[in-house]
Amino acid sequence: MTELLGRLGRWALEQLGAALRVSVLMVETVSWVVVAPLTGRGFRTRSSVEHFVEYGGRSLPIVGMICFLIGVIIALQASYTLDRFGANRYIADLVAVSALRELAPLMTAILIAGRCGSAITAEIGTMKVNEEIDALEVMGVSPLKYLVAPKFVAMVLAVPAVTALAMGIMIVGGWLSAVLVVGVETQVYISQTVGAIVEKDLLTGLVKSVFFGVAICWVGVYRGFQVEGGAEGVGRRTTSSVVTSIFLIICVDLVFTVLFYYL
Amino acid sequence: MAEKQPVIVVEDLVVAYDDNVVLDQINFSVEEGEIFVILGGSGSGKTTLLRNLVGLMRPRSGRILIRGKDFTAVSEDERTEMRRNMGMCFQSSALLGSISVADNVALPLREHTKLEESTIDIMTRIKLELVGLSGVENYLPSELSGGMRKRAGIARAMAMDPELIFYDEPSAGLDPIVAAGLDELIRTMQSTFNLTSVVVTHEMESVRIIADRICVLHRGRVAGIGTLDELEASDHPYIQQFFERRPDDADHENASYAQSLTGVE
Numbered sequence: 001m002t003e004l005l006g007r008l009g010r011w012a013l014e015q016l017g018a019a020l021r022v023s024v025l026m027v028e029t030v031s032w033v034v035v036a037p038l039t040g041r042g043f044r045t046r047s048s049v050e051h052f053v054e055y056g057g058r059s060l061p062i063v064g065m066i067c068f069l070i071g072v073i074i075a076l077q078a079s080y081t082l083d084r085f086g087a088n089r090y091i092a093d094l095v096a097v098s099a100l101r102e103l104a105p106l107m108t109a110i111l112i113a114g115r116c117g118s119a120i121t122a123e124i125g126t127m128k129v130n131e132e133i134d135a136l137e138v139m140g141v142s143p144l145k146y147l148v149a150p151k152f153v154a155m156v157l158a159v160p161a162v163t164a165l166a167m168g169i170m171i172v173g174g175w176l177s178a179v180l181v182v183g184v185e186t187q188v189y190i191s192q193t194v195g196a197i198v199e200k201d202l203l204t205g206l207v208k209s210v211f212f213g214v215a216i217c218w219v220g221v222y223r224g225f226q227v228e229g230g231a232e233g234v235g236r237r238t239t240s241s242v243v244t245s246i247f248l249i250i251c252v253d254l255v256f257t258v259l260f261y262y263l
Numbered sequence: 264m265a266e267k268q269p270v271i272v273v274e275d276l277v278v279a280y281d282d283n284v285v286l287d288q289i290n291f292s293v294e295e296g297e298i299f300v301i302l303g304g305s306g307s308g309k310t311t312l313l314r315n316l317v318g319l320m321r322p323r324s325g326r327i328l329i330r331g332k333d334f335t336a337v338s339e340d341e342r343t344e345m346r347r348n349m350g351m352c353f354q355s356s357a358l359l360g361s362i363s364v365a366d367n368v369a370l371p372l373r374e375h376t377k378l379e380e381s382t383i384d385i386m387t388r389i390k391l392e393l394v395g396l397s398g399v400e401n402y403l404p405s406e407l408s409g410g411m412r413k414r415a416g417i418a419r420a421m422a423m424d425p426e427l428i429f430y431d432e433p434s435a436g437l438d439p440i441v442a443a444g445l446d447e448l449i450r451t452m453q454s455t456f457n458l459t460s461v462v463v464t465h466e467m468e469s470v471r472i473i474a475d476r477i478c479v480l481h482r483g484r485v486a487g488i489g490t491l492d493e494l495e496a497s498d499h500p501y502i503q504q505f506f507e508r509r510p511d512d513a514d515h516e517n518a519s520y521a522q523s524l525t526g527v528e
Contacts, residue, residue, distance in 0.1 A: 135357035140346035141374045
């Protein structure tokens, strides 16, 4: 029993330590993003743009494809129930609201976590193994400024940007299957969609996705800096980076859903 | 004229991982313009010592004075400032793999100075020329041979014209000819720029060529400091063994190994 308590305590302390280190990392990164450019210590804009293209542009095909298919799927699944009540026109409402409030932000974040969060961990981890991080440090170049800050800005902008497009694509997917398979008229579908969406739905989705971006970037960076040993360490941390960031995305999602539920 | 102040003074340095003391009561100083070699076998703590000297690790106690300032106690900004006068060549050369050799050498210049891109370009070429690497500016580090990478690492360390340079195992993993070339380069750098150099190594061959003074580390303690001649005359058993390249007492080793396997006294 005492052993169990002891273990629990040690585990809790470890988690607390990890949380503390992540927070320090967060504060320092934000200071490199916000404070440093104002005090003339510079920000690597070009690198940030390159990363934005990588995280946003290159993710778009796969995110678009998946969100399109999910739109098709929800429309058909909705019809399965709604058809019995002769309420097929409400497919549009269901697709629009779930795309905006939940599915587009979530799918985008999960895909970008798998595609780019892992890449961030692998990059930083490999650099750590190769002493490249140490080399930056010795040159007096902060790895947070050189590596993390551009990625952070790119990620926080890329996730909402891709999410916004994913929302549209998902609605198009729903529309196609509703019109072609279920037999809803296009005009009805459009007017239902327009009637269903309120400003708040869009806002909910986009605000969430900004925080998803924050989570993906920080988990990726933190896991990257945790890498010890060699290639095996990189592999292990990369896997755990994806798992942790997906878990965190769901947690953030829950928090915001509860929050917006009461607002 | 006042007496020359040492560039680095290490006072009572103690470094430990948890309860495991890696370096115990290290004291030495490095004079201006000399090549100071830290010599030791594997696990003697020489790399740990170097990591402390460049501030990648914090010691448990003791001081490291660089030009009179305690490097272990200065603020982050001051540390960055002091690092502009220091260069380091890593064992694995540690060039950033995703950018070209020229960009690697230019990186400290781009980050620390507001020079025009054309000036940086010229300075980069000069530094690469200096280490005997011209014409490889646009290659990625992975496209270079081990020796060339080490040279590029030296060029990067020299980018800010430091007055103090550290080398971690410069000739490790290189063939004798390339290694000898690097030893010569270390000598040239020191004589041309009056560069104070600290070299960590275990290669006796290069020690004989480059060292002005040597500090021998053994099991985390200083076994002896002095010139090559002084140390060769030393009667410290470990120094003698190291210099004569004698293996540990084989019988004793085997016996204790067998004991550890069988558990029989």
